[in-house]
Amino acid sequence: MASPAPAAPAGYAAEPPELGSIRTYLNVARIFALIFWIIGGIAVLIGIISLFLLIFGIFAFSPGLFVYQILFTGVNFVMWQRLEEIRAQVDQQQYAAAREKLLLWMILGWIFGIVNGILLLLALMRLDQLSGRSAAPPPPAGGAASPPTPAAPSPPPGAMAPPPAAAPAPVLAPAAAGSPSGPSPPAGATGAPACPRCGQTASYVAQYSRYYCYRCAQYL
Secondary structure, eight states: OOOOOOOOOTTOOOOOHHHHHHHHHHHHHHHHHHHHHHHHHHHHHHHHHHHHHHHTTSSOOOHHHHHHHHHHHHHHHHHHHHHHHHHHHHHTTOHHHHHHHHHHHHHHHHHSOHHHHHHHHHHHHHHHHHHHHTSSOOOOTTOOOOOOOOOOOOOOTTOOOOOOOOOOOOOOOOOOTTOOSSOOOOTTOOSOOBOTTTOOBOEEETTTTEEEETTTTEEO
16 A cells, blocks of 8 residues: 655645746756757857858858857857746746746747747746736635624514614725725734744735735745
């Protein structure tokens, strides 16, 4: 009988599945960028040799192809470096900055290497899914569900039902200038606590009456 998988340590949130896919796509794209850089360097070297042979009328030379080979080599070399920075931003949950850079290199990947364009497109789709998942905090694990609202007792048979009471009109107090529109912490709290794992200030989620760390994706 196979032994059960060990449980995750307490206090650590499980890693989203999209994060592993993004790392895989970026790593494979870096490998292809390195290969394309080497191939492009060899092609540029052949173009330089062809340019010298053209002087002696021995070999043909295409200026347009030579310029594309130079751009192809330079773009793949810079892509090989920048994809490592994008992966570091994803690990630090800087999804907006990573998406802007990834979109640019995906377009260049389609122009200077179709394979990298496809891989970076898949990574961009996974990054959008991960950004949507982290937009709202999940309910706390083991949290108690909201108690059901008790039903009003029904009148005895033959008795006339009382008329419904008119609901009082809500009184809207003017909002103070500069006050946040989001959920506020409970009364008496002097400030939001810091996450014991990363040190970032936690956010109060009024729906669950808990403090939540968006960076570590866990409740305090």
